[in-house]
Amino acid sequence: MSGKISMLKQLLYSDLARQLQLEGKPVTRPCFASLLRRLLHHRFLPIVLCRLSRAATLGRIPVLPKLLTYLNIVLFGLDVSPRCEIGPGIFFPHPSGTVVGAWRIGSNVTIFQGVTLGAKELDMGFDCGLRPGVGDNVVLGAGSKVLGGIHIGDNVTVGANSVVVDSVDAGSVVVGIPARKVSKPLRRNPDIALTTLN
Numbered sequence: 001m002s003g004k005i006s007m008l009k010q011l012l013y014s015d016l017a018r019q020l021q022l023e024g025k026p027v028t029r030p031c032f033a034s035l036l037r038r039l040l041h042h043r044f045l046p047i048v049l050c051r052l053s054r055a056a057t058l059g060r061i062p063v064l065p066k067l068l069t070y071l072n073i074v075l076f077g078l079d080v081s082p083r084c085e086i087g088p089g090i091f092f093p094h095p096s097g098t099v100v101g102a103w104r105i106g107s108n109v110t111i112f113q114g115v116t117l118g119a120k121e122l123d124m125g126f127d128c129g130l131r132p133g134v135g136d137n138v139v140l141g142a143g144s145k146v147l148g149g150i151h152i153g154d155n156v157t158v159g160a161n162s163v164v165v166d167s168v169d170a171g172s173v174v175v176g177i178p179a180r181k182v183s184k185p186l187r188r189n190p191d192i193a194l195t196t197l198n
Helices: 002-022 032-038 045-058 064-076 190-194
Strands: 078-080 098-100 116-118 145-147 173-175
Touching: 002 032, 002 045, 045 064, 045 078, 064 078
Parallel strands: 078 098, 098 116, 116 145
Antiparallel strands: none
């Protein structure tokens, strides 16, 4: 049990460190006090609820995962399956209208508002083979959809309102409906753009 709590704490510290970095604040190693100070922030509390829901699922605590998931939906419009494994440094600049039903999300992923990750067809049993996996350092633009048992490679940018139904190679930029790789890389440094957020 103490190992699971330690893992949860490290994930939250990583999430907090990335948020502070994106805001241009001095990079310091987060501690429990800084986590408490940030707890009720509208961009951090949704992540805390996701992490607690996942931890409760892994700890086989009944009812709590669903309650925390519903709370996130009601407060922030963010629906994240507690079955989804999410790496450190997740960031939701504006969580409203976002649905995360992927089986796995890597490290330092940025998911903008209105994004949907999930199966192409109804999947009440949460079959990982029907759901997308997302690599590290991925940016999912506002309103984008990533559907089916596909893989989004590391360092991928998915353009706003794009619909991705096929796997995407690492380092790619995809746009459109259905999403296609663009030959000319788009100007991409989401960390700079995000520093202007309040």
